Amino acid sequence: MLVAKLAFRNIFRQRRRSLLTGLSMGGGYILLALTISLVEGSYNNIINIVTTDHTGHVQIHKENYLERPGIFKTLSRGSGIETLLANEPSVRSWAPRIYGVGLGYGDEKSAPLSIVGIDPVMERNTTSIFGKVREGNYFSDPVNSDGYYSVMIGYGVADMLKLSIGDEIVLISSGADGSIANDIYRVGALVGSRDSYEKMTVYLPLEAAQDFFSMKGKVHEYAVMTSHPSEAWKLTAVLSAIIDDPLVTVSPWQVVEATFYKSMEADKQGNKVTMGIVVFLICIGVLNTVLMSVLERTKEFGVMLAVGTNRLMVMAMIILEIVTLGLLSCAIGFLLSLPLLYWFTHVGITMPQPIDMGGVIYDTMVGEMGAAIFIIPVVIIVGSAAAVSFIPAIRAALITPLDALSDR
Amino acid sequence: MSKVIETSHLCRYFGEGELLVKALDDVSIDVEEGEFSAIIGPSGSGKSTLLHLIGGLDKPTHGEVILAGTNIESMTRSALSNFRRDHIGFVFQAYNLIPVLSTIENIEYVMLMQGVPSSERRKRVFEMLDILGLDGLGGRRPAQLSGGQQQRVAVARAMVSRPNIILADEPTANLDSKTGISLLDMMKDLNVRHGMTFIFSTHDQKIMDRARRLIHLRDGLIELDEQRKEFAA
Ligand SMILES: Nc1ncnc2c1ncn2[C@@H]1O[C@H](COP(=O)(O)OP(=O)(O)OP(=O)(O)O)[C@@H](O)[C@H]1O
Ligand SMILES: [Mg+2]
Numbered sequence: 008m009l010v011a012k013l014a015f016r017n018i019f020r021q022r023r024r025s026l027l028t029g030l031s032m033g034g035g036y037i038l039l040a041l042t043i044s045l046v047e048g049s050y051n052n053i054i055n056i057v058t059t060d061h062t063g064h065v066q067i068h069k070e071n072y073l074e075r076p077g078i079f080k081t082l083s084r085g086s087g088i089e090t091l092l093a094n095e096p097s098v099r100s101w102a103p104r105i106y107g108v109g110l111g112y113g114d115e116k117s118a119p120l121s122i123v124g125i126d127p128v129m130e131r132n133t134t135s136i137f138g139k140v141r142e143g144n145y146f147s148d149p150v151n152s153d154g155y156y157s158v159m160i161g162y163g164v165a166d167m168l169k170l171s172i173g174d175e176i177v178l179i180s181s182g183a184d185g186s187i188a189n190d191i192y193r194v195g196a197l198v199g200s201r202d203s204y205e206k207m208t209v210y211l212p213l214e215a216a217q218d219f220f221s222m223k224g225k226v227h228e229y230a231v232m233t234s235h236p237s238e239a240w241k242l243t244a245v246l247s248a249i250i251d252d253p254l255v256t257v258s259p260w261q262v263v264e265a266t267f268y269k270s271m272e273a274d275k276q277g278n279k280v281t282m283g284i285v286v287f288l289i290c291i292g293v294l295n296t297v298l299m300s301v302l303e304r305t306k307e308f309g310v311m312l313a314v315g316t317n318r319l320m321v322m323a324m325i326i327l328e329i330v331t332l333g334l335l336s337c338a339i340g341f342l343l344s345l346p347l348l349y350w351f352t353h354v355g356i357t358m359p360q361p362i363d364m365g366g367v368i369y370d371t372m373v374g375e376m377g378a379a380i381f382i383i384p385v386v387i388i389v390g391s392a393a394a395v396s397f398i399p400a401i402r403a404a405l406i407t408p409l410d411a412l413s414d415r
Numbered sequence: 416m417s418k419v420i421e422t423s424h425l426c427r428y429f430g431e432g433e434l435l436v437k438a439l440d441d442v443s444i445d446v447e448e449g450e451f452s453a454i455i456g457p458s459g460s461g462k463s464t465l466l467h468l469i470g471g472l473d474k475p476t477h478g479e480v481i482l483a484g485t486n487i488e489s490m491t492r493s494a495l496s497n498f499r500r501d502h503i504g505f506v507f508q509a510y511n512l513i514p515v516l517s518t519i520e521n522i523e524y525v526m527l528m529q530g531v532p533s534s535e536r537r538k539r540v541f542e543m544l545d546i547l548g549l550d551g552l553g554g555r556r557p558a559q560l561s562g563g564q565q566q567r568v569a570v571a572r573a574m575v576s577r578p579n580i581i582l583a584d585e586p587t588a589n590l591d592s593k594t595g596i597s598l599l600d601m602m603k604d605l606n607v608r609h610g611m612t613f614i615f616s617t618h619d620q621k622i623m624d625r626a627r628r629l630i631h632l633r634d635g636l637i638e639l640d641e642q643r644k645e646f647a648a
Pocket of ligand 1: 429430436437438456457458459460461462463464465508
């Protein structure tokens with residue numbers, strides 16, 4: 008109590024200096040909170056785009072499929088995985104897929120394509136594919152009178168093969184049983200953009216793809232969604248445990264999109280360096296302030312020690328002073344950053360050059376709000392200020408009373 | 416009666432070479448419990464230095480100080496600090512109050528550290544304010560007090576925790592004679608009733624008149640150690 012009283016009064020003694028130090032800490036708070044909010048916000052945004060665009064939060068494959076994909080590395084739809092997924096409460100949705108390559112023929116030209124079989128309903132519930140349809144209808148047309156399935160193609164396919172809605176496309180490949188696969192389909196929709204990753208893809212309804220590749224009842228992949236990308240590792244562990252099959256591999260998006268994830272983490276480290284510099288500058292200011300105030304009050308500490316004040320108490324007082332000032336500054340910084348962060352989170356910065364991420368337009372940098380974003384800067388600023396003031400505090404505690412008292 | 420303070424061959428030198436000042440040179444005195452003694456001598460004779468050494472605020476160049484049977488050289492820093500807090504009250508020549516604390520807070524400071532309960536603290540503080548004529552000044556900070564008022568607060572701070580020994584460096588120097596006398600009467604009363612030991616450094620005739628023993632210092636040496644017969648028990 009006594010320590011707190013002394014500390015508090017000492018803050019208001021050198022008002023100007025306390026104000027300056029407080030400003031640097033409060034400003035630092037706002038800067039850190041804003042940076043963290045924007046960094047977390049944009050990464051979460053990008054992660055959301057990547058995971059909902061196609062990847063999902065977790066994927067399930069035959070073992071080694073991710074390292075070396077192959078048409079034979081299949082999972083059987085009847086193997087029980089789907090029942091487990093349907094019964095696992097943390098699974099929000101999931102979608103089965105088939106992947107293959109083949110040649111596509113338009114009227115005059117041919118081109119190599121990637122062929123993806125998806126379940127129209129489940130895929131739509133799991134990823135954002137439905138929203139990326141630019142022309143035509145998403146698998147809504149029934150098999151037509153000629154028995155042709157309606158398919159969806161990327162813009163690269165449309166351009167190269169000169170195809171538009173309603174045209175026929177012929178696909179040729181080899182089936183899983185070694186047979187030659189070929190069939191005619193109708194272009195029902197155009198998806199994505201001219202430079203999205205699926206520009207050379209043809210999407211087939213899952214059964215059509217199973218027929219085409221002679222893979223009845225089989226799939227290559229399940230994409231699974233849970234509540235949030237950050238839950239992916241947890242869901243991976245849960246699913247691995249309940250599937251309990253060494254030949255089946257469950258991978259979180261961090262593994263599936265390893266390159267993306269690593270470069271993002273590296274980028275985050277870069278941001279930490281920036282924040283480190285901010286903190287370092289604050290620390291220099293704090294150290295300067297505390298050293299000065301200790302020096303000025305040498306005599307006072309001498310008196311306190313002379314009348315029997317514990318040395319630890321002198322230290323505690325000095326550290327408490329800066330901690331109190333830090334908390335006050337952060338509280339004010341918090342109040343000031345609240346509207347700023349609110350604006351960043353709900354309006355955001357419009358980017359001068361929108362980024363097209365696989366047909367998903369990323370044009371606004373938005374921040375993130377949350378307890379952590381407000382608390383982390385307090386911990387960093389108050390913590391480092393307290394750490395820095397240890398040096399002057401020890402110095403004050405080691406004052407020899409009489410040296411401090413004598414004016415000579 | 417037992418010895419509360421003992422100094423043997425106490426020397427304190429400042430500076431070196433040509434600038435060497437022997438502030439104290441071979442001072443040996445014994446102080447009995449319950450003494451009411453004054454160290455007197457001209458300015459620069461070493462009075463403050465002697466009080467500082469006795470209180471453990473300064474270290475002697477040679478010689479030793481024994482407080483209540485313990486050589487303070489053998490005490491740890493924190494033991495000495497606690498000893499000072501619990502057994503010695505200091506009145507500094509330059510009052511040395513804590514600037515951010517009010518009169519009342521300055522006076523109760525040591526009691527706070529000793530953990531004296533708040534009702535008892537208040538009682539003793541107000542008693543002191545009354546005796547020293549500081550009523551109405553309890554809420555002021557040192558900067559808002561005159562020199563004499565600050566000195567009275569410093570005296571109150573030293574005495575309020577009822578230490579066994581009070582070392583007072585010119586406690587009446589800035590007081591008018593009436594306040595000085597009432598302060599001395601109070602000290603004398605504490606001395607007689609509670610057996611508190613007082614050692615003053617002073618130029619003040621009023622103190623010299625009341626002291627049972629006068630230690631005359633000159634140039635760091637004891638010139639005369641005078642027990643005054645009129646006070647002999
Ligand atoms: N820290 C110091 N450094 C150098 N010399 C000192 C120091 N402290 C005291 N002295 C010297 O020691 C001598 C004794 O000083 P001291 O303060 O004990 O005298 P005093 O008897 O209390 O004088 P006064 O009556 O003026 O208070 C003086 O010559 C003084 O200059
Ligand atoms: Mg003196």
